[in-house]
Amino acid sequence: MTAVAARTLLSVRDLHVFLGQSHVLQGVSFDVPEGGVTALLGRNGVGKTTTLRAVLGLVGRKGSVRLADEELTSLPTHRIVRRSVGYVPEDREVFTGLTVAENLRLAERDAEPRYDLVYDLFPDLEGRRTQRAGTLSGGQQQMLAIARALLNDNRVLLVDEPTKGLAPALVAEVARVLERLAELTTVLLVEQNLGVVRRIARRAIVLDQGRVVHTSDAKELLERPELVRRLLSVGAHA
């Protein structure tokens, strides 16, 4: 009940994105309540990543994206981010030629970046500050990508498939970090791993063919295997 009653922080209305000749998002609308994790689910290629990129203005889009009461679509990406919107991209996208410390320094926006929190959550990164990010393992790069976003006090954090390609032990570690993140800020999470979604998400939004086809409490969705199979083409215990 808490999630339903929470104030809407991010509101997306009638969002359209064209990539070349392809109409990728066809009027996507949803609300992200303040606090906790909202999962954005769907099969591969239905527009989840594009939705996050459209919110940030990394792709051209039509429609409305409001953060609290402010319309974001007229702003360039860097100004949207400076409205305290953090982003953890798919495939990490850390700067491989820069050191860990330089990657973090580049991400600093706040007057007092939260290095204590970052190194508390990822003690491994502290010992690797002078190491080039390109020489980190996939898991370490994912930690660095999340750490960049954590450094600042974000109102909402867009996290794109943080467990993709990680070993099971690291998936559990990332899930633990996301749980902690959810205590600090609002998270819009694109995730294929339903075990992680079950563990941390309050609400679920399901996309199919560029449209929102289902919105509900995350547990409510995952307790209906038939619905999960129909919407996501996987078993609820995947």
Next chain:
Amino acid sequence: MSTFILLTITGFGLGAMYFLIASGLSLIYGLMGVLNFAHGAFISVGSYGTWWFSAHVFDGVHSILLRWLLSSLVGLGLGGLFAGLVELVLIRPLYTRHMEQVLVTVGLSIAFVALLQGVWGTDPKTFAVPPWLHETTTIAGAHIPNDRWLEIATAAVVLCLLQLFLRRTRYGLIIRAGVENRTMVQALGIDVRKAFTLVFAIGGIAAAIAGVLSGVYFNVVAPDQGTSLLIFAFIVVVIGGLGSIGGSAAAALVVALTQQYTNYYASSGVGDMVVVLLLGLVLLARPRGLAGAIVGARA
């Protein structure tokens, strides 16, 4: 032996000028993906600015050294200002439209040469430089023109300053990150467009320095001087690796020394052909240039 030493030092001097031009070109392409064919105009702004201020504004300054330094400083300033304005007015509206960028920069390059010819004629100009630069220093029997030392020292200082800027400043960090993945730089809340303008201005200043030094090296400044130097600078950028300052420095020396040795020991003019051959070989063996590993991760 004395000939070899002369060719080597002269090659270093020519390489210094190539580096000064190529460094800006390389950063601009590495960060912004812009093939800036108008870079020759930045060279000409530096050389013609220096000539004009030396002849018309600072002509009353008795010390030739001071007159040359003052007019050169103005030339560098004009080069940086002109480059910054080109980025703001012509390049910025055309981001991601690469074909239009090529057309605009090629057009500006042609128009600028025509403008110089129209205003000041096709005759080469000269500006007064300290007499020491026209003298020679003898090393192991080789009479080295002193201006070669100036060119080498200037390029070395610029290389160090650029490396310091890129390694020690926040804008340097933004530029290095932007060369890899400028979309992600924006996604961290950074206005990467400011870095674009800054890189153009820095490239313009470095090119203007090359313009001033080319006036000393060739003893004249001419309307198409910038364009002819630019061709070899492009080769240097590709061989060195797009976006890499260190790669540009190494490639500038390789290209200039190859030209010098081949032109002397083989036949005059063969050097240019060999450099193009070298470019082909590097592209086949290391498509990303000598420093390809550094820029290889660029998105």
